[in-house]
Amino acid sequence: xxxxxxxxxxNLIFYLIGAILMSIAWMxxxxxxxxxxxxxxxxxxxxxxxxxxxxxxxxxxxxTLTHKLLGIIVMLLALLAGFNLLGGxxxxxxxxxxxxxxxxxxxxxxxxxxxLPAICIPIITVIxxxxxxxxxxxxxxxxxxxxxxxxxxxxxxxxxxxxxxxxTGGTPIxxxxxxxxxxxxxxxxxxxxxxxxxxxxxxxxxxTGVSVQTLVTLMVNPDSRLALIIIxxxxxxxxxxxxxxxxxxxxxxxxxxxxxxxIQQHHANPAPLVAMGMLSGYCGTLMTPMAANFNxxxxxxxxxxxxxxxxxxxxxxxxxxxxxxxxxxYFIV
Amino acid sequence: xDLTSLLPLVGIPIIVLGFxxxxxPLLVVVSAGLATGLAVGMDFGLLLETFGEKFMNSxxxxxxxxxxxxxxxxxxxxxxxxxxxxxxxxxxxxTGRILMLYMVVRQFTCSLGLISLGGQAQTVRPLLFPMAEGxxxxxxxxxxxxxxxxxAAHAAAxxxxxxxxGEDIFIAFGxxxxxxxxxxxxxxxxxxxxxxxxxxxxxxxxxLIIHLLRLSFLDAKIAREIADYRAQLSTQTSxxxxxxxxxxx
Numbered sequence: 001x002x003x004x005x006x007x008x009x010x011n012l013i014f015y016l017i018g019a020i021l022m023s024i025a026w027m028x029x030x031x032x033x034x035x036x037x038x039x040x041x042x043x044x045x046x047x048x049x050x051x052x053x054x055x056x057x058x059x060x061x062x063x064t065l066t067h068k069l070l071g072i073i074v075m076l077l078a079l080l081a082g083f084n085l086l087g088g089x090x091x092x093x094x095x096x097x098x099x100x101x102x103x104x105x106x107x108x109x110x111x112x113x114x115x116l117p118a119i120c121i122p123i124i125t126v127i128x129x130x131x132x133x134x135x136x137x138x139x140x141x142x143x144x145x146x147x148x149x150x151x152x153x154x155x156x157x158x159x160x161x162x163x164x165x166x167x168t169g170g171t172p173i174x175x176x177x178x179x180x181x182x183x184x185x186x187x188x189x190x191x192x193x194x195x196x197x198x199x200x201x202x203x204x205x206x207x208t209g210v211s212v213q214t215l216v217t218l219m220v221n222p223d224s225r226l227a228l229i230i231i232x233x234x235x236x237x238x239x240x241x242x243x244x245x246x247x248x249x250x251x252x253x254x255x256x257x258x259x260x261x262x263i264q265q266h267h268a269n270p271a272p273l274v275a276m277g278m279l280s281g282y283c284g285t286l287m288t289p290m291a292a293n294f295n296x297x298x299x300x301x302x303x304x305x306x307x308x309x310x311x312x313x314x315x316x317x318x319x320x321x322x323x324x325x326x327x328x329x330y331f332i333v
Numbered sequence: 334x335d336l337t338s339l340l341p342l343v344g345i346p347i348i349v350l351g352f353x354x355x356x357x358p359l360l361v362v363v364s365a366g367l368a369t370g371l372a373v374g375m376d377f378g379l380l381l382e383t384f385g386e387k388f389m390n391s392x393x394x395x396x397x398x399x400x401x402x403x404x405x406x407x408x409x410x411x412x413x414x415x416x417x418x419x420x421x422x423x424x425x426x427x428t429g430r431i432l433m434l435y436m437v438v439r440q441f442t443c444s445l446g447l448i449s450l451g452g453q454a455q456t457v458r459p460l461l462f463p464m465a466e467g468x469x470x471x472x473x474x475x476x477x478x479x480x481x482x483x484x485a486a487h488a489a490a491x492x493x494x495x496x497x498x499g500e501d502i503f504i505a506f507g508x509x510x511x512x513x514x515x516x517x518x519x520x521x522x523x524x525x526x527x528x529x530x531x532x533x534x535x536x537x538x539x540x541l542i543i544h545l546l547r548l549s550f551l552d553a554k555i556a557r558e559i560a561d562y563r564a565q566l567s568t569q570t571s572x573x574x575x576x577x578x579x580x581x582x
Contacts, residue, residue: 010393017398054389064382067389071381074388075363082360107411107418114415118407118459121400125449149449150393157399164403168410178405183398188359193394195362199344201387202366202380206341206373214338242345247511254512259519270521271528274512275501279536282497286490289352293394296358298453298489301397302462305478309486310493317494317544324539332535 007140008151011055016154018052021045023176024183036087043080044183046073047191074198081188088184110167117164124156125149182301189300189307192292196244203243212239213256222261226330232257233326236277237284237318244290246281253277268333276329283325286318287311344369400454412459417467427472428465428484429551435461436491436548440541443499446506451492462488469555477562480555487551491544498540501533509533 021044028034029041050070057066080086107114128143129152135142143151161175183190203209216235221227232253239249258277262268285291289311299307306312344365351361363384370380404412420426435451442450449455465484469476476484500506504526513526 013396013399014392017392017395020398020402050389051392051395054392063386067382067385068378070385070388071383072385074384075381078357078359078363082357084357103409103411103414105411107414110410111415112419114407114410114412115460117403118412118455121403122450122452122455126447129449147393150396153396153449154399157403161403161406164406168406170406170410172402174409175402175406178409179402180405182401182405188357190395190397192358192362194388194391195359197391197394198384198387199362199366199369201390202370202383203341203344205375205383206344206369208341208344208369211338211341215342242348247508250508250511251515254515255519263521270516271524272532274516275509275529275532276536278508278512279498279501279533282501285497286493289358290348292358293397294453294493297397298457298492299486301453301458302482302485302489304482304485306482309482310489313483313486313490314493317490317540317547320543321498321536321540324543325536328535328539332532 005140006144007137007142008154009144010147010150013144013147013150013154014051014054018048018050020176020179021048022052024180027177027180028184034087036085039080039085040087040184043077043086043188046077046080049073074195077188077191078195081191086184086187106168113167117160117167120160120163121153121156124159125152128152128155185303186297186300189292189296192296196290196292200243200245200248203248209248209252213252216253216256220257220261222265225262225266228257228261228266229329229333230326232262232277233280233322233329236281237287237322240281240284241288241290244285244288244292246278246285249281249284250274250278253281262333272329273333276325276333280322280325283318283322286314340372341369343372397454404454404459407459413463416460416463417470420464420467421471426464426468427552428468428487428555429548431461431465431468432487432491432551433545433548435488436495436544437541439492439495440499440537443496444502444537446500446503448496448500448503448506451496453489453492457488457492461492473555473559477558480558480562483558484555487548491548494540494544498533498537502530502537504530506530 025041025044025048028037028044031037034040050073054066054070057069061069129149132143132152132155133145133148143155161172164175165171216231220231235253235257236246236249239253240246243249254274254277258268258273262273263270285294289296289308295311295314296307299310304310347365347368348361351364352358366384367380370383371377375383420431439451451457462485465488466476466481469480469484501508503509509526509529512529513524516522516524
């Protein structure tokens with residue numbers, strides 16, 4: 001093997017995520033105030049397996065068996081979540097007034113310094129991703145070049161957590177203990193993006209895109225340029241809503257409508273045609289729960305009661321932009 | 334038309350119905366995957382294998398787990414309270430203005446490719462939302478629960494809109510490369526990624542104007558909601574005091 005040695009490799013990042021998930025599973029198991037503690041712990045444990053042991057399993061069990069076992073885990077995760085077996089615990093203190101007073105006191109004491117570790121995460125990520133591409137540590141490349149942003153984010157998080165500990169006097173252990181509160185608040189939504197990527201994979205294997213393409217071309221009136229543009233933009237938005245991802249919808253709609261009818265028949269200008277088509281897809285992304293990491297995870301992260309509220313607030317903008325987009329395309333392309 | 338060519342679409346009604354009837358999304362998604370796979374004749378073992386493989390290959394989507402401990406630690410030590418107090422000290426800060434400023438900066442930096450400068454876990458939860466909420470808190474005092482959620486949802490939405498319609502302008506972004514790759518594959522070789530990026534600007538400006546316009550009404554909406562909430566509270570207390578024998582302290 002001639003792969004260069006990498007210090008912060010994607011595998012190391014997965015071990016780190018796995019370790020955090022396993023700690024959360026362990027803490028959930030020991031939390032007697034949580035009536036669903038056994039199933040909650042099982043859920044995070046099962047989710048953690050793929051991160052902590054995925055590579056080992058590949059090495060010892062081979063591809064087929066590993067993937068099958070993980071497939072079974074995926075089904076179990078869905079069942080645990082589907083039958084509402086995840087619950088939150090009571091965490092550290094129950095005396096809310098005291099917790100709030102403590103928070104206010106330390107907010108007063110630490111002042112604006114509290115912002116610094118939080119701001120460090122994005123700033124260090126960006127600086128590293130611009131300058132750290134070729135950084136080396138002895139004989140090792142520092143950051144995995146194939147997963148540069150993720151490696152940069154990991155380093156940024158490690159630095160920030162140490163910095164946060166230094167400022168607040170907490171420890172990394174406290175940080176992980178505290179993160180259980182957030183993880184419980186997010187719950188199953190944390191896994192939804194992975195599940196959706198998985199569904200996308202099944203759609204690709206089942207050639208769903210081809211079916212959509214045939215279906216859409218059936219509705220096309222090749223002589224009307226406006227109708228073609230409307231179907232192209234709406235099709236991008238709708239198919240993106242189903243796939244949760246404009247990247248998956250783009251090749252289907254571009255090969256089905258944009259290329260044969262708009263470019264070859266109506267001699268449309270390709271650059272604006274594809275750019276605006278993709279952006280029509282993004283309007284769809286704003287309107288669908290299938291784009292979970294943009295729409296559902298944030299709702300969970302902000303502890304909204306209605307998990308669809310972010311989408312509801314994005315729909316007016318999405319529809320308005322989509323209409324503008326159709327108009328722009330008609331006049332520009 | 335051959336009906337079997339429609340079989341791969343069987344997952345779509347399952348997803349639409351499942352989400353509409355509010356079943357757990359994990360269950361809905363797995364069911365849709367199972368139905369689609371079985372409908373096109375994949376056997377169960379192969380389907381499980383596909384599930385596992387795709388799951389394994391999308392593990393990087395869980396990277397938010399790395400950020401949570403830091404946010405949680407800082408919140409334990411009063412990050413949220415600090416953000417709120419800090420905003421309260423800026424007299425001209427209102428919820429709507431904070432979100433509008435964030436939106437402009439975020440979309441502009443995204444168009445330069447600085448996408449990881451913000452994000453739902455990185456900036457919205459720990460900084461943007463507490464500040465947007467803090468501005469309303471310092472102006473009105475206690476907020477009704479529904480209003481808190483409304484401000485939170487707006488904060489998340491403005492990050493998404495700014496990201497989506499900013500990043501496509503940047504020429505090295507994945508979508509731009511995907512599009513120029515598609516055109517090249519199909520024999521259209523005279524289109525540079527730069528052209529595609531530039532043609533994302535008109536829509537990007539539309540999105541910016543439309544969303545800023547919506548946010549500019551937010552402060553007035555919040556004021557109206559607070560007025561309604563207070564009116565409701567005072568009718569509640571006045572009926573209560575009457576019930577207590579009209580005692581007013």
